[in-house]
Amino acid sequence: MFLDTSKIFIKSGKGGDGHVSFRREKFVPDGGPDGGDGGRGGDIVFEIDKGLSALNDYRYSHKFCAQNGADGGNKRCNGKDGEDLILKVPEGTIIRDEKTGKIVADMSRGNQRQVVLTGGRGGKGNMHYATSTMQAPKYAQPGQAARELNVILELKVLADVGLVGFPNAGKSTLLSRVSNAQPKIANYPFTTLNPILGVVEKNVSKPFIIADIPGLIEGASGGIGLGIKFLKHIERTRLLVHMVDAVAPDETEPVTAIEKIRTELAAYSEDLLKKPFVIAVNKLDALDEDEKESILKKVRDHFSDKEVFGISAVSGYGIPELISRISVLLSEIKEDIVTYEPDFVYEEDSSAGLPFTVTFDQEENVYLVEGPRIERMLGYTNLSSEKGFDFFQKFMKENEILSQLEELGIKDGDTVRIYGWDFDYYK
Template structure:
């Protein structure tokens, strides 16, 4: 089945955690810290695959994750980087953030591939944290979190020319007559249920691509019929061929039809109406010469802004002239494909505000307290506690946020353990109102 729209979940790899370990050597009782850094998490990358023309590959599998980075190891060994996840899509695929509906990336034109989600960076192992102040750091930095996102993929065909009109107007017949495409053709509305592409060769110059979409009906822009879902396939086209049946067999007034279809185009996307449009009055073979002439004259009078052609997809009448005219119109326009600009910086989606700082007492051990929240983790991430400056900064942070006060109010007394974030343990000393690391206690004892 043809799929041109789907929602999937993607996730980059988490960064590997930094490692905590100490050198063990014969005759060296207290080796220095040698825990290595974690590996980087894998990215989620989209690339264009020229061989694809639908999003059917995404129909069944809805979840995609890149590999996590591995944890750092002993003896300063760095964890392995997680493998990137490469997702292949057809050219013309547009990636949207599902929640906001904003455009993240248009996989077309010069954009042959791009990173949509970045893997987390690896955490630093404790080998980075040894200083003269602290010889045996007991913690390492955690790896950065993975990025997670629900996205919507939409294929918007890459074509130079779009065919629009009511069902049964003869759009597919026209495509079949002018190109080597073989779409289904039949005398009932909505014969076409997927867009068809065909390459047309004008008498002179380069070929161009025509997109045939299902017939539009009144209300198409609001989702009536099949039209709405497929109007996106003409968004990238630069010239429109408006196909209208003038034989009278569908009992629609041609002038009324043209107005109605243009109304639907305008409701869907106003810019569609400002594109060069050519009216192709089809099925001339079914009308006597005089009727056909008066009909064409009437349409020309009503739509002076458009060029009007009488054609027959059945006999081939007027097709060469129409194709050559379209080629001329295309040549007048600036070269290049219609592409869409991102409406959102993907990274801004992951800049979450810090959680409030949260303090609590251990439920079983009244002498252990916790200080938690992403704000704390972030602070620890950029603070080197082993440097004097870093340690001072940390103390100020605890002070400024009223954390010591809160802990004391909860019953913290001298000698109690305070666990900050995921990795840091301190012992509280009353009187000085400050925290001292275990190593400093040891040093003081000596």
């Protein structure tokens, strides 16, 4: 079976915690801090695999977690980084946030590999927190939390040409003749059950990809037949080939058949209707010269501004002309296939709501700010960078930590200690 949507849960690795330890050596009574850093957590990475044509790998597995970073150790040992988890998808896979429907990534063309969830940063060990006033820091930074997300994977195939038509028109027969693909061909409707891609390489200046779309029927856009399920696979093609059976009975004769298919395309999306197209009238080998002429004339009269090719997918008649014309048309159409711009932004788990305390330590004459809310903030803030420090100042203000310090009577020049970091307070 061909799977073109799947819902999965992804989670990056948590950063390892920094370690608290002190050097112990003979004859050295008070060894300095030597707790190592935690390793970084693994990323969740999506990668295009050209060998894949469906999302079948995601049928039974729905949960994907990258490895956590290891905690730091003593003697300045840093924890091992967690391994990234690489998820392979076919080209054309769109990743959406399940909750908001926003685009996380579109794995197409230029975007062959993308980190979708970064692993948590490893926490710094206490060896980083020794300062002139704080020789024996008992604090190490916790590792940054893992990031997790429920996402919907949706495949919208990327092909240059979409082959559309009623069932049994001979689409798969044509594909098998001009490309490397080997679709099933049979004399009954709905032989092809999912889109099949083939690469056309012979007799063209630049190879292109044709998608054989399962037969459409009246009402397809409303879900009849294999219907709407496959119309989305036409969205990202650049050129359509309307294929019709020249020997089909009246109600499915070429002009009617093409008009019906175009009604379905329009009902799905006006954009499909705007795509350039050519017409291939197939099975001409089954007609005599007069019948051939009269059918082609009818189609040409009706679609007077379109290019109409008479072909036989079985005998090969007319196919070189059709293929070389498609090749030229493709070179004239700009490569502006629909790609989806990411608009999803991962929101860090908020530290709001977690407790914290602000106290005054008389013995050491410092103000202490502690608690899970502060630890969480330190986990994702790099205080030694300017940006990190700005964020930290904003955090102190917004979380009313500054106003609580003021209530305790803090004055300019007093020391505030936050897990081993000492700051001079200035209003």
